[in-house]
Amino acid sequence: MTESTGPATHQGSCHCGKVRFEAKVDLGNVIACNCSICSRSGYVLTFVGQDAFELKAGEDALTDYQFGEKNIHHLFCATCGVRAFGRGTTKDGTPMFAVNVRCLEGVDADSLNITRMDGKSL
Numbered sequence: 001m002t003e004s005t006g007p008a009t010h011q012g013s014c015h016c017g018k019v020r021f022e023a024k025v026d027l028g029n030v031i032a033c034n035c036s037i038c039s040r041s042g043y044v045l046t047f048v049g050q051d052a053f054e055l056k057a058g059e060d061a062l063t064d065y066q067f068g069e070k071n072i073h074h075l076f077c078a079t080c081g082v083r084a085f086g087r088g089t090t091k092d093g094t095p096m097f098a099v100n101v102r103c104l105e106g107v108d109a110d111s112l113n114i115t116r117m118d119g120k121s122l
């Protein structure tokens with residue numbers, strides 16, 4: 001399961017299950033970042049566009065957190081606190097989703113080839 005086979009559909013959720021989503025992600029392309037929020041949250045992320053992400057439940061269960069330039073919505077479940085995904089837009093206004101691979105069902109994030117990103121220095 002560590003080999004990349006291209007984008008595949010995975011189910012994701014927060015811990016309590018109020019927030020549920022489906023995302024078509026490429027597990028061969030995941031990052032861990034050392035910036036202030038990623039390191040504290042323990043994120044392992046992969047990025048997808050709007051066509052590859054569907055929130056199935058929990059829009060009203062999400063709390064939004066923003067800081068800095070406020071380009072990104074660092075969402076978390078108001079009940080269990082898990083950060084299953086975030087969303088924002090690229091510079092040209094295209095919606096982007098940052099999926100926390102640790103919240104995908106049946107995925108062992110530690111078995112993946114994780115690219116380390118030095119977001120702290122950006």
Ligand SMILES: [Zn+2]
Binds near residue numbers: 015017018019
């Ligand atoms: Zn929850």
